Amino acid sequence: MDSVTKRYPDGTVAVDRLSLEIPDRTITVLVGPSGCGKTTTLRMINRMVEPSEGTILVDGVDVQKQPVNTLRRSMGYVIQNAGLFQHRTIADNIATVPRLLGWSKQKARARAEELMERVGLDSSLAKRYPYQLSGGQQQRVGVARALAADPPVLLMDEPFSAVDPVVRKGLQEELLRIQGELGKTIIFVTHDIDEAIRLGTKVAVMRTGGRLAQFAEPAELLSAPADAFVEDFLGEGRGVRRLSFFPSEGLDLLTEPVVADGATAEQTAAAREASGAPYLLVTDGEGKPLGWSEPGSLPGGSPEELLPYGRPFVAGQDSLRVALDCAVLSPTGWAVAVDGTGRVVGVVSQETIGEAIRGAHAAGRKADGAGRKADVAG
């Protein structure tokens, strides 16, 4: 999008000289407060709204120079509440565009079935009508319908905002999976910053008046908001959210304070001595955590004498945010690290996690500095 402006007939400037380079085969999120011009921007891409000034190119071709029908066929469109045809079955809803394109009934039906599976809908729902589906299921149908003719581009306007947080998270994961499998170029509108950060490869933050405030990768948005507006929009917890982008890989895990259930008094004493840690983590025969043994007590007591170990994190796989969360929730202030199968690989204190966070921030600052220098040089 090159310096695109939309002035509605009543004089409202919905989008003001917006320039964006949207990368192929990734999810780009447009986020911003209500009325900042997100929907207008999206609709200018498929020409449901015509820009007043500026140009929009798709693969180098000006959308104004393409027949509207060809253009729209190359772009699936998903909106809030799915926008399904209420008098058509689920299968027919999904097959709408293929049928318009002249596919046979049989081929269109086969495509609908394939897509239902892809978006996680049971095939038994094919003959139902939209009102017989939950909100989350209807959204899945909306996504399937948009994918039906296999368009390279998907435009999604707050598609998940009408469902509860749990369903929403499921739909987001599904979208990331579908994107990974199909490699579509997705432009996704939301006013939820958490959704933007979770889904976006790049995120465009817009401000009221239809102007771009910042266009960056989520990690950069969190670490270096362009101005007070973006910072305010990112809200509280920006620092903690940023930890999601730091891996737990380099954390210094201790194995000394981990003892097997039934360890002898000597072994326990040795473990306390060697680790210097006040609590010992007791594991079962398979190496899975049972709980924390308090200072002075013997492991091997009944499980109710152990303090709960809380929620462990998966070493190397989970982020520092998850590791910190485990440590904060743990009654001992120590987090339990497990491998993919749930076996304990070590424990780590809040202090050690704190050091890792400081280290990651310092490394980030160095990288930012190098980036800036490279930019100047370039």
Ligand SMILES: Nc1ncnc2c1ncn2[C@@H]1O[C@H](COP(=O)(O)OP(=O)(O)OP(=O)(O)O)[C@@H](O)[C@H]1O
């Ligand atoms: N047809 C129209 N005529 C006049 N003004 C319009 C029209 N459509 C939208 N607007 C105005 O343009 C601005 C941007 O609207 P738009 O729908 O693009 O915002 P949005 O970011 O999608 O908001 P929301 O988050 O509430 O969906 C708003 O001030 C809106 O009132």
Ligand SMILES: [Mg+2]
């Ligand atoms: Mg909107």
